[in-house]
Amino acid sequence: MNFQIFADYETLSRHTARHIADLLNRKPDALICAASGDTPVGTYRALVQLVKNGETSVDRCTFVGLDEWVGLGPESEGSCANYLQRELFGPLNIQPGQYRLFDAKADDLEAECEDMTRFVDERGGFDLILVGVGLNGHIALNEPGTPFTLKAHVSELAETTITVGQKYFSTPTPLTLGVTTGLQQLMDAREAILIASGSKKAPVIKTALEGPVTEDFPASIMQTHPNGYVWVDQDAAGE
Numbered sequence: 001m002n003f004q005i006f007a008d009y010e011t012l013s014r015h016t017a018r019h020i021a022d023l024l025n026r027k028p029d030a031l032i033c034a035a036s037g038d039t040p041v042g043t044y045r046a047l048v049q050l051v052k053n054g055e056t057s058v059d060r061c062t063f064v065g066l067d068e069w070v071g072l073g074p075e076s077e078g079s080c081a082n083y084l085q086r087e088l089f090g091p092l093n094i095q096p097g098q099y100r101l102f103d104a105k106a107d108d109l110e111a112e113c114e115d116m117t118r119f120v121d122e123r124g125g126f127d128l129i130l131v132g133v134g135l136n137g138h139i140a141l142n143e144p145g146t147p148f149t150l151k152a153h154v155s156e157l158a159e160t161t162i163t164v165g166q167k168y169f170s171t172p173t174p175l176t177l178g179v180t181t182g183l184q185q186l187m188d189a190r191e192a193i194l195i196a197s198g199s200k201k202a203p204v205i206k207t208a209l210e211g212p213v214t215e216d217f218p219a220s221i222m223q224t225h226p227n228g229y230v231w232v233d234q235d236a237a238g239e
């Protein structure tokens with residue numbers, strides 16, 4: 001695993017965007033799993049800049065949304081779909097045929113997860129998965145205690161996730177379940193990048209990197225990824 005500390009959020013974001021651009025230049029039809037959340041905003045903005053400058057192209061790649069709140073769709077401001085459209089697909093002019101998002105309003109969520117897993121498997125797995133980390137150590141919506149061996153699945157949200165998740169919504173929103181990419185898919189991805197920023201994430205990063213590798217702290221799985229990168233800013237490296 002590669003651990004690097006960057007001076008600030010801007011530098012971290014530019015470095016991560018550059019890494020994605022390098023992958024796209026090597027493999028223009030790459031399959032990329034993209035997180036939502038506050039952390040990757042800077043990375044996506046930097047990537048948009050690189051594309052605008054002609055340093056890379058997203059014309060042939062495919063994106064998969066990392067996770068979604070069950071019951072919410074793109075019309076909901078706090079949904080992952082809305083976020084990815086706003087921060088990534090819109091600014092990059094990504095066409096509808098170039099991405100697959102969880103349908104978290106599907107009647108049969110298990111079938112939706114199986115379908116998502118099939119979509120990824122049929123394309124040979126992820127070339128790159130970009131994730132953030134929750135305050136309880138979750139990756140995507142893989143909460144503490146989730147087996148490392150799961151692919152896409154329905155997850156019962158932890159209390160912290162429900163509380164912290166309110167920051168994405170302007171009015172209180174009931175959240176109970178999620179649909180999420182599984183940690184087996186993160187392990188199977190040819191590259192996995194976890195980014196974190198800010199002092200709130202410092203204890204999380206310490207436990208993820210120095211604690212035992214355990215399903216009780218999902219982010220610890222990064223220690224075992226053969227091409228895993230944990231990139232943080234100074235504040236997130238504080239502990």
Ligand SMILES: N[C@@H]1[C@@H](O)[C@H](O)[C@@H](COP(=O)(O)O)O[C@@H]1O
Pocket residue numbers: 035036037038039040066067131132133134139140141161165
């Ligand atoms: N489900 C999302 C994760 O995919 C995200 O990476 C994490 C951190 O979010 P943020 O970057 O806003 O701190 O928590 C959320 O609950």
